[in-house]
Amino acid sequence: xxxxxxxxxxxxxSENKRRLDTMAAxxxxxxxxxxxxxxxxxxxxxxxxxxxxxxxxxCDRDRRKEEKRKRAAKMRRKRxxxxxxxxxxxxxxxx
Numbered sequence: 001x002x003x004x005x006x007x008x009x010x011x012x013x014s015e016n017k018r019r020l021d022t023m024a025a026x027x028x029x030x031x032x033x034x035x036x037x038x039x040x041x042x043x044x045x046x047x048x049x050x051x052x053x054x055x056x057x058x059c060d061r062d063r064r065k066e067e068k069r070k071r072a073a074k075m076r077r078k079r080x081x082x083x084x085x086x087x088x089x090x091x092x093x094x095x
Contacts, residue, residue, distance in 0.1 A: 028056060 031053050034043045040050070081094065089095060 024056070028060075031056075 034040050081089065
């Protein structure tokens with residue numbers, strides 16, 4: 001067994017995830033185009049593929065909703081911090 005200081009399985013899993021993410025992004029773009037034509041029923045899309053697409057769109061909606069929530073929380077924090085003096089910020093241990 002050769003000497004190594006890395007986890008081959010973790011590296012391989014990372015590479016596989018990258019590939020799957022790339023394929024999912026490509027498939028997502030293709031499904032959006034098919035859906036925009038209004039011809040999804042006649043495009044040869046299998047029921048399993050339609051199920052994946054609906055689940056994928058829901059995950060995208062959930063992700064966007066969470067990103068929006070985080071942005072709003074960050075903005076609320078910034079607005080609140082702007083109201084504090086530098087001394088108040090130091091006393092609270094925030095910057």
